[in-house]
Amino acid sequence: MKQAIGKLLWWFEERLELRTSLWTVMRHPIPRDLRTQVGWLYVFGSTAMTLLVLQIVTGIGLGMVYVPSAGEAYESLEHINYNVELGWMLRAIHNWSANGMVVLVVVHMTQVFLMGAYKYPRELTWMIGVVLFLLTLGMAFTGQVLRWDADSYWGLGVGAAMVGRIPYIGPELVELMLGGPSVGADTLSRFFALHVFVLPGLLFTSLAVHLYLVVRKGISEPPKPDDLVDPETYIEKYEEKLKTGDPFFPDVFLRDAAFIGLTLLVIVGMSAILGPDGPGAPPDPTLLAVEPLPDWYFLPAFAVLALSPPSLETGIILIAPVIIVAVMFLFPVFAGKGQRSPRRRPVAVLTVIGCFLSYCVLWQLGVQEPWSPHMTAWSGVPVPTHMIKGRTPKELQGAAILQEKTCRNCHALDGLGGERGPDLTEVATRLTRDQLIRQVIQGGGNMPAYGKEMNRFEVEALVSFLETLKPEGYASAESSVVTDRAD
Amino acid sequence: MNSQSGEPPTMETATTRRGFMEWFSWALLGLGSVAMAIPILGFFLGPIIKPRADEWVDFGPLADFPQNSTRLVDVLNPLRGANDGMTGKVAAYVRRIEGETFQIFSTHCTHLGCPVSWFKESGLYMCPCHGGVYYEDGGHASGPPPRGLYEFEHRVEQDRLMVKLGHLPTLQDPGSAHVSGKNS
Numbered sequence: 001m002k003q004a005i006g007k008l009l010w011w012f013e014e015r016l017e018l019r020t021s022l023w024t025v026m027r028h029p030i031p032r033d034l035r036t037q038v039g040w041l042y043v044f045g046s047t048a049m050t051l052l053v054l055q056i057v058t059g060i061g062l063g064m065v066y067v068p069s070a071g072e073a074y075e076s077l078e079h080i081n082y083n084v085e086l087g088w089m090l091r092a093i094h095n096w097s098a099n100g101m102v103v104l105v106v107v108h109m110t111q112v113f114l115m116g117a118y119k120y121p122r123e124l125t126w127m128i129g130v131v132l133f134l135l136t137l138g139m140a141f142t143g144q145v146l147r148w149d150a151d152s153y154w155g156l157g158v159g160a161a162m163v164g165r166i167p168y169i170g171p172e173l174v175e176l177m178l179g180g181p182s183v184g185a186d187t188l189s190r191f192f193a194l195h196v197f198v199l200p201g202l203l204f205t206s207l208a209v210h211l212y213l214v215v216r217k218g219i220s221e222p223p224k225p226d227d228l229v230d231p232e233t234y235i236e237k238y239e240e241k242l243k244t245g246d247p248f249f250p251d252v253f254l255r256d257a258a259f260i261g262l263t264l265l266v267i268v269g270m271s272a273i274l275g276p277d278g279p280g281a282p283p284d285p286t287l288l289a290v291e292p293l294p295d296w297y298f299l300p301a302f303a304v305l306a307l308s309p310p311s312l313e314t315g316i317i318l319i320a321p322v323i324i325v326a327v328m329f330l331f332p333v334f335a336g337k338g339q340r341s342p343r344r345r346p347v348a349v350l351t352v353i354g355c356f357l358s359y360c361v362l363w364q365l366g367v368q369e370p371w372s373p374h375m376t377a378w379s380g381v382p383v384p385t386h387m388i389k390g391r392t393p394k395e396l397q398g399a400a401i402l403q404e405k406t407c408r409n410c411h412a413l414d415g416l417g418g419e420r421g422p423d424l425t426e427v428a429t430r431l432t433r434d435q436l437i438r439q440v441i442q443g444g445g446n447m448p449a450y451g452k453e454m455n456r457f458e459v460e461a462l463v464s465f466l467e468t469l470k471p472e473g474y475a476s477a478e479s480s481v482v483t484d485r486a487d
Numbered sequence: 488m489n490s491q492s493g494e495p496p497t498m499e500t501a502t503t504r505r506g507f508m509e510w511f512s513w514a515l516l517g518l519g520s521v522a523m524a525i526p527i528l529g530f531f532l533g534p535i536i537k538p539r540a541d542e543w544v545d546f547g548p549l550a551d552f553p554q555n556s557t558r559l560v561d562v563l564n565p566l567r568g569a570n571d572g573m574t575g576k577v578a579a580y581v582r583r584i585e586g587e588t589f590q591i592f593s594t595h596c597t598h599l600g601c602p603v604s605w606f607k608e609s610g611l612y613m614c615p616c617h618g619g620v621y622y623e624d625g626g627h628a629s630g631p632p633p634r635g636l637y638e639f640e641h642r643v644e645q646d647r648l649m650v651k652l653g654h655l656p657t658l659q660d661p662g663s664a665h666v667s668g669k670n671s
Contacts, residue, residue, distance in 0.1 A: 071572025153574065157600035157655065158616075164657025171660035175534040181541075181654035182577070185570035186534075286561040286578040288594055288602040291615040305599060306617035310631050371618040371630070375604055406609040410618075420618050448620050448628035453610040 029245030030252045031221040031238075038222040039252070041115070043259040044108035045214075050260045051101040052203065054267075055139075058094040059196070066146070068192035070185035070283075073148035077279045092271035098143060100267055102297050105136050110352060116340030117220035119229045123332035125213040128206050130329045135203045137297075142195035144295050148188060153283035154292035156183045165314045183285075218242065223340035231337065289375070299366030300359050306371045370419035373409040377417040384414040387425075391468060398465025401458050405450065413469075421447055428470040432477045436463045539566050541639075541653040541663045546591075549646050552583040557605055557623065559594075566653035579639060579650065580605055580612075582623065589648065591664070592625050593637035593656045600657070603636070612636065638664035 013019060034042060065084050067076035080087035109129060112118055118126035141159075145152050156178070163177055164170045179186030221241055246252055281290050294302055308316045342349050374381070388399050402408065402424075410420035417423075431439065440459055443449030454462070470476065529536060542565035552558065560581050567575030580592040592612075596603050601616035611628060612621040620628040625636035637656035640663040642649050651663040 069570045069572070070568075070574045071570050074573075154601055157595060160655055161595075161598070161600035161657055164659055171657065172535045174655065174657055174660065175538060176532070178534070178655065180534055180568070181539050181566045182564060183655060184564075184574045185568045185572070187574075282573060284573045284576060285564075285594070286559075286576050288559070288578065288604050290602060292601055302616075306631065308631075310633055313631065313633070372615055373613045373618055373620070375613065375615055378606070378608070404608050406606045406611065406613075409606075409613060443628070446629045448609075448611055448622065450609070452623075 025215055026249040027247040028215055028218070029242040030219055030248050031241045032244050032246060033222045033241075034219070034252060035246065036222075039255055040259075041111050041222075042219065042252075043256045044104050044111060046256040047260050047263050048101055048104040048108055049207065051097050051104065051263070051267075052207070054097045054264075055094065055101065056200065058090050058097065059200075061090050062094055063196060068146070068189055070148070070188045073146070073188060074279055074282050077148065081276060088276050089271055091276035092274065093267060094143075095277045096267045096270045096274070098140060099295075099297075100263060101136060102140055104263075105133050109133060114342045114348065114352060115220065115223050116229070116342075116345065116348075117223075118332045118336075119220075119338075119340055120231045120234055120336045122213070122217050122220060123336050125210060125217060126332045127329055128210045128213065130325070131206045132203065132210060133328075134325065135199055135206065138199050139195065139203070140295065140297065142191045142199060145188070145191040146195055147278050148283050149279035150281035150283055150287065150290040151278070151292050151294070153183060153285065154290065155294060156187060158292070158294075162317050165317060220340075223342070225339075225341040225343045227340065229337050229340055291372070291375070296363070300362035303362040303366040306369075307365070368419075372418075373406075373420055374418040375409060377408040378403055378406040381408055381416045384416070387413060387469065391465070394461050395465045395468055398461040398463065401454070401462045402465060405454065405458075405462075410447075424466065424469055426470050426474070428467050428476050429474050430477050431466075432479050433463060433467055434479065435477070436466050539653065541651045542566065543642075543649045543651050546579075546581060546641075546648040546650050549583075549587070549643065549648060552581055552589070552648065554583055554585050557582040557607060559605065562650075564653060577652065579652065580636075581648065581650075582625075587643045589641050590625060591639040591641050591650050591652075591662075593639065593652075593662050595637065595656055596632060597627075597634050597637060597658065598630070598632040600655075633658065637662035640664045 062080070065076065065080050065087060067073055077091075080091055082088070112126065112129070118129075145156060160174045160178060160183075164174045166173055175181065177187075178184075179190045218238060221238070277295075281287060293299070304316065305313070339345055383399055383403065388396060391399070402411075407424075408417040410418040412419060412423040412425070414425050415423065427436070437459060439445075439447065440454070440462060441449060441451040450459075467476065544562050544565050546560050546562065557580055559578055561576055561578050564571070564575050564577040578594050580594065582590040582592065584590065594602050596614040596616065596619045598614065598617055598619045601614050601619075603612040603614045603619070603621065605612050610623040612625075614620070614630070614632075617631050619630035619632040621632070621636050622628050625638060627635050638661075640651040654660065656662045
């Protein structure tokens with residue numbers, strides 16, 4: 001029996017010759033330096049790749065039950081969530097694994113950047129890696145679109161508005177992107193084709209080149225300070241190291257195996273506990289009481305769009321991404337030699353810290369959205385009782401007007417309400433009566449003018465209420481302009 | 488067997504025949520590829536080769552729109568496709584100033600296309616995304632939008648309000664009212 005199996009295997013081996021092809025690749029030597037704890041930094045790429053495979057597997061499953069039609073996609077998602085056996089779990093895994101893939105790709109890139117692994121002779125590996133990063137983001141965005149809900153619908157509107165800003169050909173590109181004059185069935189179907197055929201095809205092709213280069217050029221050894229990369233001598237030195245190297249499989253792969261296992265456990269756990277993401281409100285163009293938000297990793301871009309000055313905005317939308325991608329793509333060509341250790345590359349370390357800090361700050365702002373009016377604050381947020389206790393009827397009328405005229409959507413009282421404009425809790429200590437009247441009627445400083453929307457009695461009542469808004473014992477604001485007083 | 492036909496061709500005829508075959512093969516490949524590429528490219532560029540113009544839609548009788556007020560109207564998009572489902576709907580804000588003078592606004596913020604909400608209490612449109620605010624007449628009030636709300640062309644026909652719309656308005660391709668140069 002054993003002999004028969006051996007014979008059968010040999011029959012295949014004679015034809016496939018895997019021992020001299022695949023097996024040698026699996027056993028390719030890895031520098032011994034990875035034996036120390038630093039080896040744990042080399043597990044992110046293989047884990048990201050595993051998640052890609054997981055995305056394909058779960059994606060095929062979802063493809064069997066999802067209906068990519070604008071009229072039915074939303075219902076089919078509900079169907080998957082509630083009717084299909086373990087459908088909710090598959091959607092959850094696909095979602096959390098996608099999140100994990102974005103995170104791991106970024107972590108992998110950061111590690112490669114900090115350890116100078118993109119330097120000679122691995123510049124091209126990095127460049128293909130940048131392509132893989134962009135394709136991953138492309139998959140994330142197109143995947144969001146397939147979650148055919150209000151966020152998806154209005155997100156496409158945002159995408160179209162950005163594309164529409166491209167000079168001259170903007171309107172044509174919008175029609176190409178949407179597959180017609182507006183968001184509809186042809187839009188969803190083309191994003192489905194992108195998400196399921198085009199981008200995965202490109203991803204796998206690029207990944208094949210990336211892996212070929214990784215195996216061909218070998219994994220970079222952990223950097224040592226002052227161990228300079230010199231294209232004249234590097235290959236020779238590296239090959240010397242490989243003579244005492246460990247085989248990738250199974251020795252070095254053990255760490256990858258452990259980290260991949262841990263990651264899969266985390267994703268299964270998150271999926272089971274947190275469940276799938278959405279769909280949210282239905283993609284109905286006539287339901288306007290929605291607040292569209294991109295998935296979390298795109299929130300910083302969302303923040304940048306709120307904070308950039310209008311005059312620079314089109315430039316920031318259209319040119320900045322091109323510059324960022326070009327720099328990411330090309331810098332190994334210009335910085336492909338010399339120091340690899342982060343201990344000797346303070347600028348590189350600062351760049352990483354700067355990028356992550358900016359990302360986090362913008363993300364935090366994107367979550368908070370201080371620039372957005374709180375659309376329901378005018379009718380839904382109470383006026384703090386101490387502000388209306390003991391007020392005259394006129395002042396109380398003013399408090400009612402403050403609510404009625406939707407001021408609270410942008411102005412907070414005691415921290416409750418919108419943050420677009422200043423908190424009015426102590427406004428009387430900052431603005432005089434005349435300044436308050438002028439501000440209400442004329443607006444200015446990013447506040448709309450209410451002159452046409454309020455009669456003078458309403459303005460009078462509102463301002464008399466605002467004049468009471470100051471802490472106990474504080475004086476009212478006084479004009480710095482000295483005028484002749486009658487008394 | 489005729490010895491002549493079995494003889495190898497002379498150098499000269501071989502070169503010309505071969506040269507011709509070579510040229511012919513490449514030309515055939517080129518021709519075939521171009522012939523195949525034209526319909527395929529045409530398909531992919533379809534939306535811009537044959538763009539669809541906005542169409543007139545009935546928004547209902549004038550009596551539905553009180554003087555000096557603004558309200559939201561839902562209609563079916565005249566350019567919708569057979570499988571669009573609820574995305575084949577479209578909404579627009581109708582402001583009747585007086586008599587037959589109207590303003591029809593797109594619900595899309597001119598900053599990045601998010602949906603603006605109308606607050607009749609303060610006479611303002613507010614956008615939840617980046618805080619764009621517009622006045623009752625569509626003018627820019629505050630926030631990042633580069634211009635006022637997009638407007639659609641309208642006319643009154645047998646006491647019914649007709650509005651021309653269909654495409655998603657963007658900065659360089661705004662609503663029908665701007666194309667006819669009415670309110671831009």
